[in-house]
């Protein structure tokens with residue numbers, strides 16, 4: 282038997298105990314026989330136990346004792362220890378004898394408690410670990426966010442540098458292209474000025490007034506052309522650097538166009554004229570007259586350049602839908618169908634431009650000026666049948 286067995290009579294006296302029971306409770310051999318059962322219980326539990334014992338005698342029935350609570354027993358040396366007890370009974374010589382099967386569960390309890398303690402410890406560790414993981418995750422997330430920010434910043438900076446490089450490259454390209462065009466375009470009018478000046482000297486001595494007049498006109502038109510190239514160059518430079526200052530003022534359109542006409546008549550080809558037609562009579566806009574003049578100069582000088590001597594140029598204005606429109610129409614060479622889509626591109630010259638002098642910058646500048654003033658430029662053209670360029674400006 283690994284269990285202690287104690288048999289108790291109706292008065293609660295131990296009849297007999299097996300050696301395991303004696304050993305569990307720390308008694309010598311036969312030391313338990315004849316003693317009161319309650320001696321094996323801690324003092325504080327004895328009274329209650331006696332009531333229980335009475336209850337069992339009244340309704341005897343095999344069962345476990347103290348289900349759901351820990352049973353404490355008392356050794357002979359006064360120390361307490363946990364036990365598990367099953368009860369049974371038997372009758373002998375008309376007497377009811379109760380049998381108690383007792384196991385010392387000190388070791389098991391200790392193990393259980395140790396287990397419980399280590400489980401608790403484990404829970405504490407787990408909680409600490411969880412906290413640490415949380416903290417780490419948070420730190421990591423922060424680092425990731427910071428890194429992402431950094432990467433974004435870097436990308437932005439790189440993009441800016443790239444754009445700056447690109448712009449620089451474009452500007453350099455533009456400069457070198459312009460230098461080559463300008464040096465070519467300057468040479469022709471300059472040599473015309475030089476040769477005309479020399480010829481004037483000769484004709485002056487011969488008294489040929491008509492020839493002198495012709496060469497003075499040639500010098501004039503060369504100078505006008507040089508000026509317009511220079512103007513384009515300056516405009517382009519300013520546009521590229523974003524340095525165009527806009528100074529809007531009230532402009533009476535008709536008066537303004539009359540001035541433009543007067544100024545430009547001088548520069549037209551022989552027999553060309555500008556016919557002006559402006560409605561409504563008193564139309565006014567709020568815009569920058571310098572820029573507007575520059576745009577119209579460009580369009581009108583194109584109209585003159587790309588039409589033959591003696592052809593008329595039609596300058597008109599009208600007003601609709603809160604906008605003023607300026608139209609410059611010519612009866613010149615027009616623009617070939619396949620070139621239409623490239624108009625306004627920087628340096629573009631139509632295939633029929635031939636040896637008409639030009640840089641391919643004017644229209645691009647006109648368009649950018651128009652955009653600066655919240656306006657737009659449109660055109661229609663008939664190859665061989667003339668063109669109309671229109672500037673549309675908000676009132």
Ligand code: ADP
Nearest residue numbers: 583584587615630631634639640641642643644
């Ligand atoms: P440029 O006249 O100096 O060449 P523009 O930018 O003013 O430069 O014009 C670009 C091109 O558009 C011209 O070279 C020409 O081929 C074409 N063009 C412009 N205006 C007219 C026009 N009124 N009639 C025919 N072609 C034109």
